[in-house]
């Protein structure tokens with residue numbers, strides 16, 4: 670057949686099409702990514718993870734493999750905390766890394782991962798940097814937020830009323846001067862001493878059922894508001910639960926990575942996309 674192989678997987682229901690492309694030969698245009706992720710005319714996903722060797726892209730890195738992440742609208746992003754767990758499991762289960770610990774390259778830099786015996790994956794996400802404050806406007810409500818850089822940009826708004834009541838179908842408004850490249854917007858309830866509930870509107874996608882970098886940003890922001898910069902919390906998202914630890918200079922994210930399908934793209938469909 671010789672078609673283009675794909676896998677479909679998710680991390681707390683943040684779902685991805687994974688494209689093995691060791692030699693970096695796929696012509697992954699913005700339109701092709703958008704078509705793959707479209708839930709009617711494609712496979713349907715929040716993003717694409719291209720599995721490519723760092724060397725094939727001329728990237729010098731301690732990592733052998735590069736996670737080339739694209740949002741559902743075809744835009745590039747620096748990092749994906751749920752995607753990198755799915756990516757790590759793919760590498761180990763397909764004999765491309767021995768595991769359980771190794772490093773994966775991303776546009777945000779190298780990320781150390783560990784594939785755990787229970788098939789969850791722990792990722793060292795690097796520093797979660799507090800970069801300021803701003804506001805998000807959702808359904809006419811102005812919500813103040815803490816800006817956090819986790820390799821990609823986030824604005825975390827904590828609120829007293831239940832986040833499940835928010836209308837997140839439309840793009841919430843935000844300060845384009847502060848976030849010229851766009852921003853991921855998290856809405857958070859503190860539900861216990863070490864427990865958060867979160868919804869997210871992702872840059873380049875819309876509302877998703879989880880965002881791994883967003884959960885790290887949420888924990889860093891709530892710790893910051895409590896006057897500290899280290900701590901751990903679970904984060905419940907619509908698609909499940911992850912565990913986050915924030916330290917000075919590093920943070921870790923632990924959560925599930927699930928595969929649901931494997932197949933081949935129809936070549937004439939792919940070739941007729943711009």
Ligand SMILES: N[C@@H](CCC[C@H](N)C(=O)O)C(=O)O
Pocket residue numbers: 683716740745746747748749750751752821822853871872873874879880881882883
């Ligand atoms: N879902 C991801 C984040 C994906 C990138 C994000 N939409 C962006 O544009 O920065 C995650 O799990 O971290």
